[in-house]
Amino acid sequence: MKLIILLIFLISFIAESLIGKRFEPGYGVDETEGKNIARWGTVLILLFFIPGLFIFDIENNDVMKWMSISFFFTILGFQSLIEWKYLEGKKYLYSLSVMVISVITIFVSSLIYEQLTHTTFGEEMTELxxxxxxxxxxxxxxxxxxxxxxxxxxxxxxxxxxxxxxxxxxxxxxxxxxxxxxxxxxxxxxxxxxxxxxxxxxxxxxxxxxxxxxxxxxxxxxxxxxxxxxxxxxxxxxxxxx
Known part of the structure; x- marks a missing residue:
């Protein structure tokens, strides 16, 4: 499950780098007066979530699922808000779309993962x-x-x-x-x-x-x-x- 979430994160990052910057106005928040707010906001979000990797049991599928959903919702939601405020055009809608798709993908992947990996002692004894x-x-x-x-x-x-x-x-x-x-x-x-x-x-x-x-x-x-x-x-x- 951790590999799936990492893959989703990488795809989101690559999509943002290759596709996101093509949306109007053709430049990012780091080229506006909102760059410091964006940077410090991102740092604070990371500082909030990173300790959770060591505090919570990330081997637990439910814990990993909800931590990942919360992270994508927060980081991309914050990015969308900053883009809406400091950028012209509809770039923020793209970030919102990536957020929604990422959250849905994590949730669905988690359900599939549970179906493939969860069983009961009775089921395994029946197989045996x-x-x-x-x-x-x-x-x-x-x-x-x-x-x-x-x-x-x-x-x-x-x-x-x-x-x-x-x-x-x-x-x-x-x-x-x-x-x-x-x-x-x-x-x-x-x-x-x-x-x-x-x-x-x-x-x-x-x-x-x-x-x-x-x-x-x-x-x-x-x-x-x-x-x-x-x-x-x-x-x-x-x-x-x-």
């Missing part, structure tokens, strides 16, 4: 398992990091059909975001899962905010429902010697 495939056993190894003792781990083997069904079905609405740049959070450890069916064997890895299902990486949006079930379910955990 065939319709007639039966799960016979789920093996779980939970690694936990201790600052003093290093890693410790516990494991459990689940064959009870009701428990298996609960582990697979209850987190089905858990929202996932496809990503190749996920940095796992290890606060609650690493959960390695082996699913044995009547046809094959599958592996899933969970951390608090990350999932690896099959060969795909996902960021967990909001709550890790699978982790919550494990924490609340009474399972026969056995400590392992590492």
């Amino acid at each position: 398992l065939s319709e007639d495939e039966q799960i016979n056993e789920i093996k779980i190894v939970w690694f936990v990091m201790d600052n003093k003792e290093g890693y410790s781990s516990s494991s459990v083997s689940i064959t009870d059909k009701d428990t298996i069904s609960k582990l697979v079905e209850e987190p089905s609405e858990m929202e996932l975001i496809k990503s190749n740049n996920v940095v796992p959070e290890l606060d609650d450890g690493i959960i390695d899962i082996e699913i044995n069916t009547d046809k094959s064997r599958y592996y899933i890895t969970f951390t608090k905010g990350h999932a690896n299902i099959g060969r795909h990486e996902y960021k967990i949006d909001k709550e890790n429902k699978f982790l919550k079930i494990l924490e609340n379910e009474e399972l026969d955990w056995k400590e392992n010697n590492l």
Whole structure:
């Protein structure tokens, strides 16, 4: 999504450089008495938005979308106002058009991006398992990091059909975001899962905010429902010697 927004920014800048200056009156604000207002206004807008890149979670699609829309609306809206006040002709209408097109493009691109990258645990499990495939056993190894003792781990083997069904079905609405740049959070450890069916064997890895299902990486949006079930379910955990 960040690359898409950067591309939109570059296209807007190039369009302004190549096309915008051809509009009447054929010169820019920097050649009028409004040049200082335009420069200082632009600087203040940049100083307002740049810290947001470090304060807010720009990896979040919604945050990036609304920050970008706000930036284009503000910077191009300000430019249009200055052009309307200090330039003759209709140059300000061009800047307004670029602003509207940029905002709409970002919004639509964000919707398409969400459709392509957002999924659920249930949808991915449906892709992983065939319709007639039966799960016979789920093996779980939970690694936990201790600052003093290093890693410790516990494991459990689940064959009870009701428990298996609960582990697979209850987190089905858990929202996932496809990503190749996920940095796992290890606060609650690493959960390695082996699913044995009547046809094959599958592996899933969970951390608090990350999932690896099959060969795909996902960021967990909001709550890790699978982790919550494990924490609340009474399972026969056995400590392992590492």
